Amino acid sequence: MxxxxxxxxxxxxxxxxxxxxxxxxxxxxxxxxxxxxxxxxxxxxxxxxxxxxxxxxxxxxxxxxxxxxxxxxxxxxxxxxxxxxxxxxxxxxxxxxxxxxxxxxxxxxxxxxxxxxxxxxxxxxxxxxxxxxxxLKTQYMIQIAGFLSIASITLVNRIEEILQENTLIEHKYKQVWEIVDQETIDRLLFVDPDIATKYRQLVTESNLxxxxxxxxxxxxxxxxxxxxxxxxxxxxxxxxxxxxxxxxxxxxxxxxxxxxxxxxxxxxxxxxxxxxxxxxxxxxxxxxxxxxxx
Known part of the structure; x- marks a missing residue:
């Protein structure tokens, strides 16, 4: 090089x-x-x-x-x-x-x-x-299932309502991402909440x-x-x-x-x-x- x-x-x-x-x-x-x-x-x-x-x-x-x-x-x-x-x-x-x-x-x-x-x-x-x-539609279902496994009861109920709608999985996927909060996303992406916090700090610092x-x-x-x-x-x-x-x-x-x-x-x-x-x-x-x- x-x-x-x-x-x-x-x-x-x-x-x-x-x-x-x-x-x-x-x-x-x-x-x-x-x-x-x-x-x-x-x-x-x-x-x-x-x-x-x-x-x-x-x-x-x-x-x-x-x-x-x-x-x-x-x-x-x-x-x-x-x-x-x-x-x-x-x-x-x-x-x-x-x-x-x-x-x-x-x-x-x-x-x-x-x-x-x-x-x-x-x-x-x-x-x-x-x-x-x-x-791959499997990808969408994995993320939705992931949110269901770590979300609050209220959020789980809202996601299940979306899943019952007569819409394509791609549409359901977008709807789910529109309603999840940052704390739930952190639990989706990380095991250690301290690492999640550090990650968010760097994201904020980047201003990107x-x-x-x-x-x-x-x-x-x-x-x-x-x-x-x-x-x-x-x-x-x-x-x-x-x-x-x-x-x-x-x-x-x-x-x-x-x-x-x-x-x-x-x-x-x-x-x-x-x-x-x-x-x-x-x-x-x-x-x-x-x-x-x-």
Missing amino acids: NRENGEYQIEINGITHWIKVAGKENDTIPLFIIHGGPGGNLYTFERTVGPYLSQNRTVVYYEQRGCGRSGKPIDDNAYSMNELIDDFRGIIHWTGSETVDLLGYSFGGELALEFASNFPDLINKVILSGPSLIN HNTGLMLEALQENPITPTLYERLNHIHHKTLIITGVYDRNTGIPISNLINRNLSNSEWILFNNSAHFPELEETEKFVSSVLGFLKA
């Missing part, structure tokens, strides 16, 4: 992308960190787990179009999977890397698999933490907001054939990390992905929910570094 440590604002496909390089001195295959959301950012990862990884690896952070510190497209619908894939192609070209490793969490795990599917010769190893499959435009665009314009249908064509060595209390994407999605990939291994984190990198940081870092060195 021919880029030095530091932050960059680079125009790719008409969008100014925020990119950061750390740990260049380690001279390893670059490890690209791919954030979730859809529509999230890397602010928290960059200030928690990232520095531990860049002590040993060359790490490249980048925020997707319309996310975090990157620029937004003029068209609110310009968040298709193909556009995200094409952006990543440009970012790899900008770094001058011949091959890269990927670490994607939540939706970032799904995106990492899309990159592996589209650039099989550029991708070396893939790490997925709590990966999603956002357009998810517009929801990317999620809406990806849901309305799914790529075909679906990633689920293409998993068995992805042959990269892959590590899947899942918190046993992950009620957001959950064990069922990780199991589905692991079962269909041809070269994957799966680790469960017994004291984590959706963010094992925050709730079991030491184990997460050692698992990632060990996998990359093997």
Whole structure:
């Protein structure tokens, strides 16, 4: 890789992308960190787990179009999977890397698999933490069931009323997310309330907001054939990390992905929910570094 440590604002496909390089001195295959959301950012990862990884690896952070510190497209619908894939192609070209490793969490795990599917010769190893499959109806049902398992009685009753309505699961899913409060979302995503509080503090500190435009665009314009249908064509060595209390994407999605990939291994984190990198940081870092060195 021919880029030095530091932050960059680079125009790719008409969008100014925020990119950061750390740990260049380690001279390893670059490890690209791919954030979730859809529509999230890397602010928290960059200030928690990232520095531990860049002590040993060359790490490249980048925020997707319309996310975090990157620029937004003029068209609110310009968040298709193909556009995200094409952006990543440009970012790899900008770094001058011949091959890269990927670490994607939540939706970032799904995106990492899309990159592996589209650039099989550029991708070396893939790490997925709590990966999603956002357009799989099972994903919607897992999250709704997750809310039911940790919500107050009042909220449970409201969710059950939504489930009884004669509407599509996608509509029910959106309705549920509209009525849940922050405390319930924290219980969905975390085991340790102190970690949830720290996470929310960093989110507030970042002053970065998810517009929801990317999620809406990806849901309305799914790529075909679906990633689920293409998993068995992805042959990269892959590590899947899942918190046993992950009620957001959950064990069922990780199991589905692991079962269909041809070269994957799966680790469960017994004291984590959706963010094992925050709730079991030491184990997460050692698992990632060990996998990359093997």
